[in-house]
Amino acid sequence: MIPETLLIEYNATLKTFDKDEIIFSEGEFARNYYQVKHGIIKMNNFNDDAKEFIQGIFYKRQSFGEPPLFIDVKYPANATAIEKSTIYILPKEKFYKLLQNNKEVHFKITESLAKRLYYKAIIASEISSQEPSHRILRFFDYLKNDVFKQEGKFTLKINYTRQQISDILGLRVETVIRTIKQLEKQGEVKIENRKVYR
Incomplete structure (x- = not known):
């Protein structure tokens, strides 16, 4: 920053x-x-x-x-x-x-705040209407594309616990665990040594 x-x-x-x-x-x-x-x-x-x-x-x-x-x-x-x-x-x-x-730092701060507002709006929308798998992938993609700017498949390690993901997305931790396993079977994420990659 x-x-x-x-x-x-x-x-x-x-x-x-x-x-x-x-x-x-x-x-x-x-x-x-x-x-x-x-x-x-x-x-x-x-x-x-x-x-x-x-x-x-x-x-x-x-x-x-x-x-x-x-x-x-x-x-x-x-x-x-x-x-x-x-x-x-x-x-x-x-x-x-x-x-x-x-002024260039001021602009970067403004840009960062705008991205966070956008993310909050997206997450609020996801929590109110979308399936757990959609919410989780949307969150992972926000981290990958907007926060860490990673490219390529399975290049981002998700440094969040299942409990933290559930607390962010308003899901039960059991739902997060089950959904991530389903997403792995669908090829959307990879799990290695209990770590999730998107």
Whole structure:
């Protein structure tokens, strides 16, 4: 997302979070820009039955939690480290100055937010109307084509657990397991050492 040299120039700090450590919580006001240097971060909510719903998972060089920075509202979800992770943290005021002075970065941030909005709209549509196999393939293809930009058959390893896929797509984990096995038989995915490839 934002080049590391530019983050350092604007005095971003690096902080390491342990596995399962909370970076920010739902209901807090947004005060910083966050970008992953190493590790994996998830943003999630819990419903009244304590079922987790994963809003997104973010990897190296991806940013997360920006929308509230632009509209001065509270975070609608929690951000938690899935594994030990190192994150660049840039205070809101310095983030604004960086964007004002670097129009191409501002455009990239806008493009990234637009892609996430598009993805959310697609997933909302899938959850409301489509079969599990369609939902899962649509999600995998979003990761392959839009997030990691991989080409060729079975080139993308899906680094999500079956439970995480179910939490993102609003499916039962048993349904995800059964559907992925069916998709393998149909030649849509490949499973090696319990890892799924699309």
